[in-house]
Amino acid sequence: MLNMGGPSTVPETHDFLKSLFLDRDLMQLPFQSLLAPWIARRRSPMIEQQYEAIGGGSPILRWTEHQGAGMAALLDELHPTTAPHKAYIAFRYARPLTDECATRMRADGVKRAVAFTQYPQYSCSTTGSSLNELYRKGIDGTLSGIEWSVIDRWGTHPGFIEAVAQNVERALQKFNPSVRSDTVLLFSAHSLPMSVVNRGDPYVSEVAGTVQAVMQRLGYSNPWRLVWQSQVGPRPWMGPKTDAALKGLAKLGRKRVVLVPIAFTSDHIETLFELDHEYCAEARESLGMEVQRAESLNDSPVFIRALADMAAQHLKDYSAGKISPTSVQMGLRCPGCENATCGKQKAWFAKGGE
Secondary structure (H helix, E strand, O other): OOOOOOOOOOOHHHHHHHHHHHHHOOOOOHHHHHHHHHHHHHHHHHHHHHHHHOOOOOHHHHHHHHHHHHHHHHHHHOHHOOOOOOOOOOOOOOOHHHHHHHHHHHHOOOOEEEEEEOOOOOOOOOOOHHHHHHHHHHEEEEEEEEEEEEEEOOOOHOOOOOHHHHHHHHHHHOOOEEEOOOOOOEEEOOOEEEEHHHHHHHHHHHHHHHHHHHHHHHOOOOOOOEEEEOOOOOOOOOOOEHHHHHHHHHHOOOOOEEEOOOOOOOOHHHHHHHHHHHHHHHHHHHHOEEEEEOOOOOOOHHHHHHHHHHHHHHHHHHOOOOOOOOOOOOOOOOOOOOHHHHHHHHHHHHOOOO
């Protein structure tokens, strides 16, 4: 189960940030080996305060463990020919890192594995970076001797869409029936720098596809927009910004909103602090808005079943020779890609990790 991860305790924040800013698959900075630790030291005090505000650390590991255990138990029933199944977590910037995941897999004698991204929509900056790290561990012998296949994106899977739609419906129930259908749905996703978008990264279009599928499931019951959060630094990022959209809606007299995290599979700092503590609080207190936030997927049984269904279908189709180790879409590099590792990684996984 591949994801960015987050510091489980406040003291882990600095190491998390340093690992993030050192990742050249995510960003390329001048003198990165020197600049990244400096940025991490500078930002750590502020980010530590944010993690304190949400309970003393990120809950993403706890929720991923819960989702993984539930998925594996269901998989034993759905696809018994490959049972028993076990979920391993490989976070990119926080424990358990890929090295720790690899150690556990070796100790268990794993010979067959599915790299299952927990980012519903593909980006070279997220899923791509995690797959690059797995590839590096494969060719250096750390994860040798394992047959790999990949579930690289699933932003329109019916079970995922149903889980999100149910959470939106629960949030809408908190509004008076007389104004419920007029409430605006703001689907918020982590933004991307325009430099990444412009080189052909598919993330923006895939997030839009998810939003369209959710609205279709909801019967297009409400007006909606896709907005973007978590921009960092002075460079242009994909917009509009979530907080700017809230302010704009307030000026237009549209003061009832449901914020929907659409690119996250569990609560973490972007939902619990940025959406809840910053955007929702400001909208209510300063803009006079009535704002609800749709719950994250966390322990949703519908979502956990969706994960198991995806994995079971993948295993069935792969065993029957109906699919290759990687999807057709994963094999296509961004038109503006300049990362040689990306191409090598795709070729390695396409051969099952050989």
